[in-house]
Amino acid sequence: MASQTRTIQVLGLAVMIAVPLLVGFLGSQATSEHTDGWYSEAEVAPWNPPSWVFSPVWTTLYIMMGVAAWLVWRHRHAAAVRTALGLYLAQLVLNGLWTPLFFAGYPAWGTAALWGAMAVILGLILVLALTIRAFWPISRLAAVLLLPYLGWVAYAASLNLYIAIAN
Template sequence: MESPEGKTIQSYPHLIAAVLFCIIAGSVGSLVTITGPGSWYADLAKPFFTPPGWVFGPVWITLFTLMGIALYLVWQSGTEKPEVKKAIALFCVQFVFNIAWSFLFFGLRSPLLGLIDILILWFLIAATIAAFYRVNRTAAYLLVPYIAWVTLATALNGAIYLMNP
């Protein structure tokens, strides 16, 4: 069935599923910080460009929503296509590194392991953007705010590592 805008109505559940997947999966990493990062994080020396704590929640919800929409656009391009399979696989791998960062940085209290993870994550996001671009340019553009935020987070993580020997 077609809607007036020409979109298949049956595809809306897929869009909702993709967005919810990203929000729920992305929230797994926050379980480590559910009670707050505690005094360990509060006591760390941090660079001047550290955003206030209240910024992180809204930013991540927005990014996970954009990631879900991007995933949906690629998924709708046909999962039988090799380039779509590769793009979705890269997306899933980078998501594992995204989730792992909270456990490494906050759970293990290791800025070094967090830094190693987030550097790998950054390159995986870049590869995912390139793979998405080959399938659906809009999907790739939707990931630009994500890599921008992770770039800031990488600088923040690196500075924290250097400032807290």
């Protein structure tokens, strides 16, 4: 019985980490040709990091997100878990929508795509803050694991805003 429970926990952790990594991978596939296109020539914020920084930061954040979701999922019999994980999935959808809208949307819709992406990222910040608040009573560690992600998304929003204004 204990080994079955351990197997379920390990599989749950693997799935919870794989889901955000998959979202990130799909986003990168939808945008890879555009980062060498319009984005490489766009006027970016002076505080914009070098391109090579994004992949390791996002990979780390996606793993932390997965661990956080797993910590909450482990309490799956608690009533608040369904709401908390529902918010988590909603922020994951917004995360997955932002990347292709921002990068692939610009060639088709111009600046409107950048402003649309800005609206999505602001929605992501709101839903992510609600997710952290919902995670807190279930697992404080899970909530804390999402704080660097919230900080990075707020930083990304500042980059998005600058690019929308400057381009």
